[in-house]
């Protein structure tokens with residue numbers, strides 16, 4: 029287990045991931061394909077950015093005219109307020125500007141705005157960005173940035189990892205359109221899942237199967253796990269993170285139904301050995317639902333509740349399915365758990381007790397039996413259960429019969 033200080037240090041570093049231009053372009057293109065006028069006449073706010081070199085600012089400034097934007101606003105967080113500021117130096121762009129201020133450069137945030145042709149070349153683009161120091165440090169929670177939020181139509185950014193819940197609440201309370209990046213783990217947060225369940229937020233179009241690669245301002249240090257620091261190209265460190273885009277802007281993938289086989293065909297022909305050749309799908313021990321371990325194994329003709337992996341959200345069409353809840357964390361009022369395991373105890377695959385009570389598996393999706401690979405739970409009557417990964421509960425929207 030990492031200690032608190034290690035966790036804080038990791039979070040501080042994770043707050044300084046920068047998004048690649050190609051990832052922004054790919055995601056934003058999906059919204060434009062669905063609605064070419066999605067940004068027309070709109071004010072876009074890019075908070076929690078570093079406008080001098082942020083790819084968000086660069087991308088939207090370059091596309092200002094073709095998207096028909098009304099105004100672009102981008103704000104940054106003061107260096108002194110950041111948890112992780114290793115290697116910070118003001119850019120030549122700032123130091124060579126008459127506005128440069130030795131104190132404000134670290135104490136204040138900055139604001140960049142783009143709304144008209146400043147240079148007189150009859151184009152509105154990156155060259156027309158105007159900037160000044162903010163009065164405060166650019167914290168998205170400050171009144172200064174809240175005011176900018178309230179005047180904008182769409183909020184787009186990769187917010188600080190450690191403040192994701194707060195950031196999302198900040199966007200939602202103002203009832204704004206948004207496209208933001210967050211960890212896949214955030215899906216299960218009790219502040220996040222209800223938005224997904226109620227179709228107030230969904231995942232973007234970038235595939236769930238691939239982690240995003242972000243640019244890190246740090247140099248690789250030897251204490252980092254090789255799986256986290258993935259590669260260095262031309263001196264730039266790219267870090268892999270299990271992140272996805274979250275949005276309430278519509279895109280076409282949401283309206284494409286998943287092609288599915290019937291339950292009988294899955295049991296006969298599924299490419300998954302866990303399904304093929306079985307007599308039936310497993311039923312949970314503690315939920316009135318069947319276990320569907322793969323999204324492409326969802327039976328087309330089952331009318332009851334199904335537990336599916338989180339990556340289902342990547343394929344979710346609200347016309348095809350209804351989301352009913354999420355195992356764990358009390359997000360499943362519509363599919364209540366029917367059993368508790370407080371009188372069970374946990375056992376390692378080698379048969380040794382771990383010392384933990386079965387209460388820790390309450391609300392997990394549990395199946396009867398033991399696969400011999402993972403810890404399991406047993407009661408004094410010898411009844412054995414084992415939990416599978418976190419599941420989302422869904423049901424076909426239309427009766428399949």
Ligand SMILES: C[S@@+](CC[C@H](N)C(=O)[O-])C[C@H]1O[C@@H](n2cnc3c(N)ncnc32)[C@H](O)[C@@H]1O
Pocket residue numbers: 042043044045046047075076077078082083084104105110111166167168169185186187188189191
């Ligand atoms: C994950 S980085 C992303 C930066 C940029 N949006 C991008 O994607 O390239 C998040 C940024 O938010 C900044 N930040 C951290 N806490 C903040 C806060 N309370 N208010 C505003 N920005 C904050 C961090 O310093 C960091 O620069």
